[in-house]
Amino acid sequence: MTSQDISATSSSNAPLSAPTNPVALLRKLANVPGVLAAVTFALVLVVWETSTHVFAIPSFVLPAPTRILAGFDAVTTGRWLEHVWATLRIALFGYFLSIAFAVPIAVALARSPMLSKALYPILVVIQSTPVVAIAPIVIVVLGAGDAPRIVITCLITFFPIVVSTTTGLMATPPELIELSRSLKATAFREISQIRLPFAVPYIFSALKISITLAVIGAVVAEFVAAEKGIGYFIQFSTSLFKIQQAWSGLVVLVVLSLVLFQMVSFVQRLFFPWSLSKDGR
């Protein structure tokens, strides 16, 4: 057993000390985080590019990556930024408004079982309403402008934050609640010093989901009525049959969502590093 272990270790160590071996070098490279994913992604792009040429796929069915890249030239950088900002503004506004409502409601739900019984079914009904279906109605009711778009973004981001925060508030170790009670602390301190911090890992898992949902909400609102924004740009491009241009809009949206998601992760790593460790849960 022991001798096997030793030989296994030494054999896996041997290529490390001899990096001239190309297979070993590749294996070592593959262990670098992100490399495998990047290589896979590059391969997908290459296969995509070559297959559109080899099989002569019309660009309105599937444009080659290089043609999508060319689609970026359709409008000026300034115009792109305007579109991005229009979408980003609504997504962020709705997102933060949603947090501002969701967290206090979660605290109320966690504190009062009666309120929870009364409100929870309504929340489920809101969550079950397809946001795409309700968007035109909201826009008719609230008129053109930012208000309906923000409402639509709120509707889609709200539920995950409420549910996850409530779960986190309830997952506090009962011993700490007993400690709080034995110290005769106020309910406010029990929430602010024990329950809310304990809910941080739960809140952030919802915030990460909701930030991408916020972008979806903003785009859906633009599909219904807008004169600016990436969602509007995609719809406008398809209506003119400029498919590669629509694809470039899609790429911008994906990048926007990824960047926002990474920013939320970064905020968590920066301010709540403990919530990423196993003990944080």
Added chain:
Amino acid sequence: MGVTETPAMRFSGLGQVFQTRSGPLEALRGVEFDVARHEFVAVLGPSGCGKSTLLRMIAGLIKPTSGVVEVFGLPVDGPRDDVGIVFQKPTLLPWANIEDNVVFPAKHKTGMVSQKDRETARRIIKTVGLEGFEARMPSELSGGMQQRVGIARALFMNPDILLMDEPFSALDALTREVMGFELLRIWESQPKTVLFITHSISEAVLLADRVVVMSERPGHIIEDIKVPLSRPRDMSADNAKVLHDFTGHLRNLLLKRAA
């Protein structure tokens, strides 16, 4: 201990019935015993015999269904300041360092932490053998060290009474024994009245002045017996013999009932 002195804790005619979904559950029946000031009493019994309920009654977290719980001669009618609790798990705040965890009772009770509180915390951290770890995070500490912090947090408010709810049961056997002797060292340096809940016979015998043995549910006292060992406790040949016999007696008592 003077016989006439007011006991630190008194349970008299104590009964507890919990209302559960499947009907009423009688947890305790006719529990009756005193704990003198600065006495170390272990409550020994099988799981679910209501040992922890006794502890929570002293802490003022549970009101007995019948009977009276008194602390220093006065009935307990709510949470009290002169009681510190050590739980089964350390349950530290994962976002706060060790010092902040120890001063947490002050912060939680009053909303602020004074310089004097921090000095007290550092002194207690030293007492529990964690000097130099003040700025570490709980996740960087072993289970035994985390429970030392749990003890330090309970000692922070300088309580007269220390309530310990199976505090070492989550630790490995070796750490558990070390922590037992550490607890005795701390207790001898700053005497407290200790109510120590455990289901380990040897732990109860090794640590306590007196062992209160409880039955399975509904929990009642089947034996209340002084530990015939002198202090400080050590593993001398004489002690080992007494320990062996006494432990055997308690084991027979509990096993006979379990069979």
